[in-house]
Amino acid sequence: MPRYAMAIDTKRCVGCADCVVACQTENNVPLGYCRDWIVQEMTGSFPDLFLEIRSERCNHCEDAPCVRTCPTGASHIAEGGIVLVTHEECIGCKACISSCPYDARYVHPEGYVDKCTFCIHRVREGENPACVSVCPTHAMIFGDLEDENSEISIALRTRKHKALIPEAGTKPHVYYLL
Amino acid sequence: MNSKMKRREFIKIAGAGTGAMVVAPKLYAEFGKKDEELLESGSAERTPTYCEICFWKCAGWVYKKDGKPWKIVGNEDDPNSRGRFCPRGTGGIGAYTDPDRLKKPLLRVEKNGKQVFKEVSWDEALNFIADKLRDIAQKHGPECVALFSHGSGGSYFKNLLAAFGTKNVAAPSYAQCRGPREEAYLLTFGDGVGSPERTDIVNSKCLVLLGSHIGENMHNGQVQEFSQAVANGATVITVDPRFSTAASKSKYWLPIKPGTDLALLLAWIHVIIYEELYDKDYVKKYTIGFEQLKQAVKHNTPEWAYPITTIKPHIIRQTAREMAMHAPATIVHPGRHVTWYGDDTQRVRAGAILNALLGSWGRRGGFYFPAKAHVPKPPIPKYPKPRRDWRKAFPDQFPLANLALSSGICDATIPSAERNCSFKAWIVYGTNLIQTLPQPQKTLEAIQNLELLVAIDILPAEITGWADVVLPECTYLERYDDLRISPGRVASVALRAPAFKPKYDSKPAYWIARELAKRLGLEKYFPYEKIEDYLDYRLKAIGSSLEEMKKIGVKLIENPEHRFYLEEGEDYEFGTPSGKIELYSTTLADYGFDPIPRYTHHEEPPDGYYRLLYGRAPMHSFGRTINNPNLSQLMKENEVWINRKVAEQWGIKNGEYIVLENQDGIRSRPIKAKVTERIRHDAVFMVHGFGHSDKRLHRAYHRGADDQKLISRVKLDPIMGGTGMRVNFVTFRKEEA
Numbered sequence: 001m002p003r004y005a006m007a008i009d010t011k012r013c014v015g016c017a018d019c020v021v022a023c024q025t026e027n028n029v030p031l032g033y034c035r036d037w038i039v040q041e042m043t044g045s046f047p048d049l050f051l052e053i054r055s056e057r058c059n060h061c062e063d064a065p066c067v068r069t070c071p072t073g074a075s076h077i078a079e080g081g082i083v084l085v086t087h088e089e090c091i092g093c094k095a096c097i098s099s100c101p102y103d104a105r106y107v108h109p110e111g112y113v114d115k116c117t118f119c120i121h122r123v124r125e126g127e128n129p130a131c132v133s134v135c136p137t138h139a140m141i142f143g144d145l146e147d148e149n150s151e152i153s154i155a156l157r158t159r160k161h162k163a164l165i166p167e168a169g170t171k172p173h174v175y176y177l178l
Numbered sequence: 179m180n181s182k183m184k185r186r187e188f189i190k191i192a193g194a195g196t197g198a199m200v201v202a203p204k205l206y207a208e209f210g211k212k213d214e215e216l217l218e219s220g221s222a223e224r225t226p227t228y229c230e231i232c233f234w235k236c237a238g239w240v241y242k243k244d245g246k247p248w249k250i251v252g253n254e255d256d257p258n259s260r261g262r263f264c265p266r267g268t269g270g271i272g273a274y275t276d277p278d279r280l281k282k283p284l285l286r287v288e289k290n291g292k293q294v295f296k297e298v299s300w301d302e303a304l305n306f307i308a309d310k311l312r313d314i315a316q317k318h319g320p321e322c323v324a325l326f327s328h329g330s331g332g333s334y335f336k337n338l339l340a341a342f343g344t345k346n347v348a349a350p351s352y353a354q355c356r357g358p359r360e361e362a363y364l365l366t367f368g369d370g371v372g373s374p375e376r377t378d379i380v381n382s383k384c385l386v387l388l389g390s391h392i393g394e395n396m397h398n399g400q401v402q403e404f405s406q407a408v409a410n411g412a413t414v415i416t417v418d419p420r421f422s423t424a425a426s427k428s429k430y431w432l433p434i435k436p437g438t439d440l441a442l443l444l445a446w447i448h449v450i451i452y453e454e455l456y457d458k459d460y461v462k463k464y465t466i467g468f469e470q471l472k473q474a475v476k477h478n479t480p481e482w483a484y485p486i487t488t489i490k491p492h493i494i495r496q497t498a499r500e501m502a503m504h505a506p507a508t509i510v511h512p513g514r515h516v517t518w519y520g521d522d523t524q525r526v527r528a529g530a531i532l533n534a535l536l537g538s539w540g541r542r543g544g545f546y547f548p549a550k551a552h553v554p555k556p557p558i559p560k561y562p563k564p565r566r567d568w569r570k571a572f573p574d575q576f577p578l579a580n581l582a583l584s585s586g587i588c589d590a591t592i593p594s595a596e597r598n599c600s601f602k603a604w605i606v607y608g609t610n611l612i613q614t615l616p617q618p619q620k621t622l623e624a625i626q627n628l629e630l631l632v633a634i635d636i637l638p639a640e641i642t643g644w645a646d647v648v649l650p651e652c653t654y655l656e657r658y659d660d661l662r663i664s665p666g667r668v669a670s671v672a673l674r675a676p677a678f679k680p681k682y683d684s685k686p687a688y689w690i691a692r693e694l695a696k697r698l699g700l701e702k703y704f705p706y707e708k709i710e711d712y713l714d715y716r717l718k719a720i721g722s723s724l725e726e727m728k729k730i731g732v733k734l735i736e737n738p739e740h741r742f743y744l745e746e747g748e749d750y751e752f753g754t755p756s757g758k759i760e761l762y763s764t765t766l767a768d769y770g771f772d773p774i775p776r777y778t779h780h781e782e783p784p785d786g787y788y789r790l791l792y793g794r795a796p797m798h799s800f801g802r803t804i805n806n807p808n809l810s811q812l813m814k815e816n817e818v819w820i821n822r823k824v825a826e827q828w829g830i831k832n833g834e835y836i837v838l839e840n841q842d843g844i845r846s847r848p849i850k851a852k853v854t855e856r857i858r859h860d861a862v863f864m865v866h867g868f869g870h871s872d873k874r875l876h877r878a879y880h881r882g883a884d885d886q887k888l889i890s891r892v893k894l895d896p897i898m899g900g901t902g903m904r905v906n907f908v909t910f911r912k913e914e915a
Binding site: 009011012014015016017018020021022024025026031032042044045046047049050051053130133134135136137138139 | 248249250251252262263264265268269271393394396398401402404405406408409421423426427431433796797807808809811812821822854855856858
């Protein structure tokens with residue numbers, strides 16, 4: 001079984017938000033909502049400054065609180081560890097939204113909860129998620145952690161990296177190369 | 179405002195027509211629409227295009243799913259995009275779906291003593307324009323007609339006007355943007371930088387950026403190479419009063435005092451020469467004027483530059499040495515928008531001289547020689563020879579301007595005793611002159627002196643409100659256009675074919691220009707009724723065809739003979755008068771300008787005022803994307819960046835709305851304050867293109883503030899007429915917001 005994960009190279013990312021637009025058109029995300037977004041975090045004071053730019057989304061946690069709290073089983077873990085929501089089974093109770101430490105979910109205007117799917121429809125065809133495939137700075141890597149020769153396994157082995165809010169203990173699978 | 183200004187009233191497209199009110203846009207516009215008009219419903223999955231959202235013109239594919247617009251992605255074979263679009267190109271679908279688009283031709287008429295737009299047929303609009311143009315040609319001569327153009331369709335109107343008998347074709351991309359850069363490089367190396375830029379960033383080991391915020395401007399191929407160079411460990415040296423995205427990726431950030439870049443460049447040249455760090459063989463073989471240069475910069479020591487620039491001498495030395503260490507794989511980037519202070523040709527030339535000393539022109543990791551393609555055009559009759567052109571309006575001024583000046587044509591429209599004819603008609607294609615040209619009050623005065631103003635555009639904008647006739651063009655996703663022929667590491671040709679039928683009553687630019695030509699008896703200059711036949715002619719001339727290009731989108735014109743770099747010790751003749759790289763410019767000397775750049779001090783902001791800087795955001799192309807449904811949500815309004823300490827002095831809180839007032843008392847719309855450490859204390863910054871005043875732009879109307887309105891002063895570049903725009907100062911008006 002593969003274990004899918006994503007790594008975002010904060011050194012390359014310029015925060016252009018192409019990933020956000022590409023996700024929107026690829027997945028028909030309604031205008032005004034998004035499944036991924038950009039965060040710019042500035043530290044220091046003039047002129048000694050440090051800026052980290054990140055593209056963020058669902059972390060596809062191994063120990064996913066959204067799946068645990070879902071009363072209908074709509075939120076579930078699919079192949080490769082991808083966390084999905086079955087729209088037809090979702091009653092829009094928002095328990096998952098309050099349990100998610102990453103604020104990765106939103107209520108779609110049609111009533112169900114929606115979020116990043118790692119573009120599972122593309123991954124099944126052997127393609128990268130839309131955000132990864134368009135990124136003009138090649139800042140995003142998607143792949144299988146079980147395959148030690150995959151680009152992402154190599155990047156995580158050779159580069160300093162972090163995950164967000166590790167203290168939540170959800171075992172996230174989106175990494176940031178530093 | 180003088181009384182004359184009242185003659186031509188601004189008409190909001192909102193008041194247009196009779197009962198043709200647009201339905202308010204739904205929040206989730208268009209995507210779910212079932213009755214989408216499509217060319218080949220469901221059959222064609224993808225259509226080739228090249229992007230029109232910016233000048234980089236990346237080639238890609240427009241996808242439809244179940245017959246509905248779906249997405250646009252890059253074409254893998256395209257050297258400009260390398261298969262990856264930037265956010266604006268990806269969001270290009272919103273240009274098509276935008277419900278605020280112009281829908282019908284509009285004609286200015288008087289109704290109950292008030293000027294309004296009347297919706298008219300294309301026939302009526304085009305006949306009106308043709309009659310007026312004929313009348314103006316008869317009364318004043320065809321030379322009194324000018325074209326302002328930005329975008330792919332401009333070439334048809336250029337052809338039309340040349341056939342009509344006028345050469346007055348201007349683009350704000352020259353005197354308001356990269357003109358000084360092209361002239362500076364022509365003067366130094368005998369060749370321009372071009373677009374896409376010939377910078378070999380991907381192979382460079384050291385990249386020097388002066389105010390050029392790569393990554394906030396999404397010049398696609400260049401951003402891709404920048405990010406690769408950063409990943410490769412290249413040293414980036416960023417000179418910017420603002421901690422830009424590029425600065426955050428840099429080894430050195432030099433937060434220079436705005437307006438003093440030339441002093442820093444001269445100090446760098448000084449260090450490179452006096453520490454003997456320059457490429458001696460290269461300088462000896464390829465350049466002239468080294469000794470004069472050495473003499474000229476003798477006093478431009480880092481210690482001299484320190485109080486001017488506020489950059490410490492040891493940092494100036496250290497960065498100069500770093501440049502030399504990596505040379506010739508070092509690029510002192512020529513920038514793109516360089517009309518800042520009026521001595522811009524000289525400032526950019528100082529960077530060019532530095533590149534010459536480092537030996538980076540024609541070297542790997544520096545500047546390469548781009549491969550170019552020649553694609554023949556079908557023959558047309560010779561154009562008539564105009565009796566005069568825009569230059570006549572400015573005797574002995576801007577002698578080295580190679581292109582017409584938008585600002586110059588604007589000035590020459592205002593009657594003057596020295597001229598026997600002013601411009602009487604403007605055709606404005608795809609450029610919102612009110613926001614594009616500095617000193618909008620001058621533009622409006624010029625407009626009042628016109629007998630005809632035609633605006634051809636996709637969206638209502640400030641300029642359409644002042645037009646006599648507004649012609650709704652369809653978007654690039656709904657039309658063929660001329661081929662995109664790009665120079666680069668490999669020359670390429672790209673096709674734009676329509677993915678959708680034109681919405682509303684909009685028409686392609688080719689059709690509009692040809693219909694006007696027909697009415698003016700100039701049809702022979704547009705020999706093909708259908709642009710498809712014209713494209714097929716050109717494509718067959720390079721061994722392809724329209725049919726083939728519809729399948730592949732991009733064709734590479736490989737030339738195995740082409741060399742990108744100079745060979746070791748190669749004899750090479752540069753395109754300058756001397757055939758050498760001119761450190762000392764004989765041309766500038768001939769015209770009485772400084773043959774070697776010299777530092778001049780620029781006016782500084784008075785107490786309580788801050789220099790107004792402006793720039794780009796990655797998801798917007800000036801004003802033209804602000805209303806795009808997909809892109810507006812990424813950045814709805816601009817903010818003014820204010821240094822934290824300055825904000826504390828004024829009691830301005832982050833996120834608070836304030837009004838900016840410039841040195842001439844001109845006030846902005848309220849704009850949100852971004853209180854940040856990321857900018858110096860003596861400047862403020864805002865993204866250009868916001869603060870639209872047309873209500874019909876539902877997502878752009880009154881979002882943020884328009885920087886151009888605050889640019890009521892410019893400094894003219896005496897060499898080529900560029901309008902330096904970073905010479906305005908603003909203060910804060912809290913109570914007005």
